[in-house]
Amino acid sequence: MSPALLFKCLSLLLLGLISVQAGSSIRQADSGLSTDQDEAKKFLRSYTKQAEVIFYAGALASWRYNTNITAYNQQKDVEASLVSAAFRQEAYQNASRFDVTDFDEDVKRQFKEIKDIGTAALEPSKVEEYNNVVNTMTDNYSTGTVCKEDQPTDCMQLEPGLAEIMATSRDWDELVWAWKGFRDQVGVPNKPLYKDFVKLANEAAVANGHDDMGAYWRSEYESDTIIDKAYEIYDEILPLYKQLHAYVRRTMHKTHGSKVDVKGYIPSCLLGDMWGRFWGNIYPQLVPFPDRPNIDVTDAMVAKNYNPRKMFELADDFFASLGLLRVKPIFWNNSMIERPTDGRNVVCHPTAWDMGNGEDFRVKMCTEVTMDFFQTIHHELGHTQYQMQYSDQPYPFRDGANGAFHEAVGEVMTLSISTPTHLSHPDIGLLAEGTGLDNETDINFLLKTALNTIGTLPFSLALDQWRWDVFAGAISEDKWTERWWQLKHDLVGTEAPVPRTEDDFDPGAMYHIVVAYPFLGYYIRTIIQFQFQKALCEAAGHTGPLHRCDFYKSQAAGTKLSDMLKLGTSKPWPDAMEAITGQRSMSADAINAYFAPLMTWLQETNQKNGEQLGWPATDNGAILPNVSLVMLVLCLLVTTRLL
Template sequence: MIISNVYYNALIFGVATLTFVESTSMRTKYLTDKPQSSSGDSQYDVEARFALEKMAQEFYFGARDNSSEEWQRGTGRFINKERLDIAEESKNLMPIVVWQEKADEKTKMDEEESNMAEDKPKIVKEKNKMVEDKPKMNEEKPSMAERKSKIAKDKSKTAKEKMKMVKEKPKTVKGVNLKSPAMWQEEAMRFLAEEEPKMAEEKPKIVKGVNLKSPEMWQEEAMRFLAEEEPKMAEEANLKALAAWNYAARMTKKNKDKMDAANARSSTYERVQHERVNLFPRSIMSDPDLRRKLKKMSSLGISAIPDEQLLRFNDILVEMQDIYVSGKGCSYTEPTQYLNGVLASSQNPEELKHAWLEWHRVSGQRMRSLYAEYVELSNMGARLNNYTDASAQWLSLYESPEVQDIPKEVARLWKQLRPLYLQLHAYVRRKLYLKYGVSIVDPRRGIPAHLLGNMWGQIWDNLLNISQPFPDTPSPKVTEALKQQGFTSRKMFQVAEEFFVSLNLSAMPPLFWRNSILEKPTKRRRVNCHSSAWDFMDRKDFRILQCSDVSLRSFLTAHHEMGHIENFVLYKDQPPTYREGANPGFDEAIGDVITLSVMSPKHLKKIGLLSDDEHVESYESNINHLFSVALRKLTLLPFAYVIDLWRWAVFQGSVTPRNYNCHWWYLREKYQGVVPPEKRSEEQFDPGSKFHVAANVPYIRYFISAILEFQMHRHMCKVVGEYDPNDTRKPLHSCDIYQKQQAGTLLRRVMSMGSSQPWPEALKVITGSRCMDASALREYLLPLEHWLTVENEKTGELIGWEHTGEDRATSGGSGMTVAFIIFAVATFLHLWESQCWQLLTAAWSALRPNESVSPSLRHLVHTVEVQMLDRLTGSKNCSHLVMDQDAIN
């Protein structure tokens, strides 16, 4: 393989060179594109100066402990060799030069002092006094108001003393010849001992004055800054949210322009604020809350990229969502609803396949090139925020010490759940091949995606009618009950509100009912119907946008979205920085934890949606109920995992436009056991057929939320006495927390915290543990898992799936073709040398697929090719032969 190694190395060198050139030109472009400030200094100069000041400052104090004694030592001995290096670099930057000169003088004085020390006990005394006085200053820590007046007083005092000095000056001048150099130094020491503390007192006003402030002064300065800034932050967020809402509720050109303007304004504000926030040396501050707030504000998000690119980024997002919302397939006018409806209700495999293919054609496929550009700009923004790429920036929301901690954590949790998922998968696949035949559903392979009752195969509850474990035992017909009882969208939301109120949580504020859109507007207008909850950051306006119909699905979504509103209401008194869940999974989990109670037959009876005649408590009814929960909740987990696994890899660059779709199907098959209805190619872009991909919304939160939801449920049920692990009459799945105010108190506590504490602390409050744990979900579904295991054993199902054995998606594009040809030539030369004719024939067959060559030979060649392509693209390819079950986790 010498030839291919040479080729491989040359390719890597080429790619590295291109990357370097590209990144250099990007940086150059960024620097030249930066706007000029009005003062004449280029914006970049100002930024560079601040950056250097900050760098120097963090260099000295950043790694140290926060004690003021340490800091005093730092300020006292300002310059050392390493510092000079930094100062040298910045010789054109005035503040550093002045700073250096001052420090030089002080170093010189220090040296002379040590010579004088023995002869001058008086000076030593003075110095001791200074040292004694300094800790006293730090101990005092007066309140802000006190300090302000003190500063004002000292200011006038300093002015008076300066006048006094001016008056005394002639005397001093006259006395010149009478004093020895040592006496002058003594005089100067006394002067400095008096003046320095006053100078330092006055400093906090000057934000850019880096070096003369104590940690306490920095803290005060930061507190003043936040007190000024927080109302502005809320106001900016309010304007931005209003413009975004208006566009979502009425998607017109005019509203889009207004939204663009609001986004631009908000970005400008964020940039200015970001610059100021990053002047504060967080590491020397002892107040952990202050450090936390400043840290949260220190990342600029996508606003970090230059204006032109930012505008483009926002346009791309709007365009991708436009495609998603309004793409038209065939003659359908409402593709999203119509095609999703077909997926949900049809049992004709041809019709299902058509609807699936149509949707993927009119959504994802049309945004393929936009997505590549979006990835580039996202990564640019992340790098300007000091992240390696956008995946690291997304994961930073979880505040873990290492970027990879959350992916590892998710992998661990998935490992906990996978055995249960495999049982469910095998059982459902059996029901599907019994229905559609083994020619459509292979009993040993992944399930075709179009047969799962959902466009994305993420929730399988539409398969209930063909897969119910005990079909003769009736299950609650909630949708019918809602319709029969004349429920409207509004009524469903009122019932959801009543649940929260029964826990002593908040009722929806008046503006909620006035401003929300709870069903699709009847007038012909374009609305973004993806359900969403909105916080307008003014502490009173909270809304839901949901195109509800009267159904169990909409009823449960109403609880989910209202869970968001409860969050907004309960953390509204936190500063804007903390008005979000402890981590993004918490926000999602609150409403969902309520749905676990709402879905229970026990609760449905309580609220009159199920009668005793319709439902009798039994083993069979229990298994049926748990099966419906599993089809709604468990099936989402591998899908949620796949979406972000794919995006992390894309952002990290291990998956490129050349193998976007290929990698997507590789992951979907690997984790979900789902395959596309027909072979896909790189012309398509199937990830884009999912809203959250088009709309730039991270998805791993839904995975984490599902784990938290069951964990929270278990803990609350235990606290309210509805569940007892040692009492078989009180299993976890039959718990209903309705009207249990103790549970409400726990929820209130965790929601009120917002993100003011690291999420493990919030988790402790609501689950009693600081660790995420999937065992609660497993425990909830345990009776079902036992039943599924026995059932699958009875019918001899394969637990898991074999790989399809042929490419379900092929990597395409001209780049891949060139690589392929080079590979073929390399293989040819190599094989010529080693005279492996048989392999050569097979390789040729792989290049020109020929039915006369046996499949095993084609596979062999294909495997070699895949390994080669893996090396070229740095990622997995779709054409692994058989799933390595051990490698999955």
């Protein structure tokens, strides 16, 4: 039984059981509730004004903590979060005074957003506990230090030391030292904290009307079949992923010999970053045609004396060329675009911040002059552009259409500016004019792009599947690490380079896990960014292969994009999708079309090398948590009756 079918089967079973238990549960409107829509609109206007003040103060406290990690700033962050939580709870109570049944759709939608109050639904002491837990895990992540056994004073944190090793080293022992050391210093101490986090997060989810935090996160997609769709997409991209996986595995075998089984998993320490999430850093080891022009423009930027400010200014110019908004002076004054040199500990993970008052937008990252950071800057300013575009919306609508949209907007910018077409544009001048108009350079470029897109898709799905299992209680705490690597084996085709036990906690060394950031949005964004790209290229009048499109300076593309960005969450996400693509659902058609030339080349290359595609399944072969035979039989019986 396929994962998607099994999910559907179990969902039908649970739905049937719930229906039997609940019977008719239609709630009659309380006669004491207000049905005055004018009064409701007055409340909503007041909410936006107050929210801008309260949430700005909270964002400012969080910013100070993230850019200067001290016990004092952590306490101030927690105090501000308590104020925000109290405000959310009060707004919830006030919103509950209205019967919105007959109100306009946009009014009802604002009330729905206001009554979704996240962890603020917890009692104040638990809000404080929750924020302390998350902040402590973040602190562990940001300050974790790995020292060499024979040289205890030779120590490194993730940025830039350990990250540089994972990105550039080809020494197995060094890679394993960094990989294992980071997990020992960060993951292990985060395990007891994560147990507390799961308990508190689930309490908040239940208080918001959901079964657990995983269900709560998925609810923003407004679809009961989002898991089915995620696995359907996985099946659609799997043929290309297997070809890419086999090509990478063969190359790593050539370098590391028997440590890499050409018919097995790829050790995750060999994939270019600390987690094996983005594979782009190993491109120099994989480049198919090394005599073609280098499409990594790091050296060109260094030669032209680029610095982080210049890189950000060039990205801002890109958005302006589309007729979109430039960042304001306040952005330059308040952002942290380089690692501070005054000794502060900071969270370097790149993030774009909407401070909440409709005016203050910032980016936080420790920029270095590399191609990777050049791409990341355009991605983060994509978030900033989205935030600025919907800043005139009522506060409840100031967010992406769903979690994937924000990420897709950032990534579609990266797709365009990474093309040889863009980098060789006379106004950019980082590649020689005319670069990228031959098939061999095409394959180089497509492979490099695939490493950070196709390569990351199974990773993203596996990560959130693990969290869904944990939140749902489908796996016990003494099986967390086992389940983590089972999913890595089955979905991703990777393995740990050294044995792992339940004394380890590898998920706890992942930033998005410790800060409780849903990953389904990253997975979906990697699909829909190509739908966005195709639509913007069509608006720009592009002809020829999709992967050569750069919509730089296209006002038509900018208009199409801004029309969607301005919506924020004011409409259901299929409406926003339709506004930019003409489609109402996600599809792998665009991403597969984009990489079609690479797929052909990989098939031919892997066939010549005699590659065996794929990897072994784990012993039980299950992607989903183990389900009893009785449960499966019951599920099939119920499904048969329902169908």
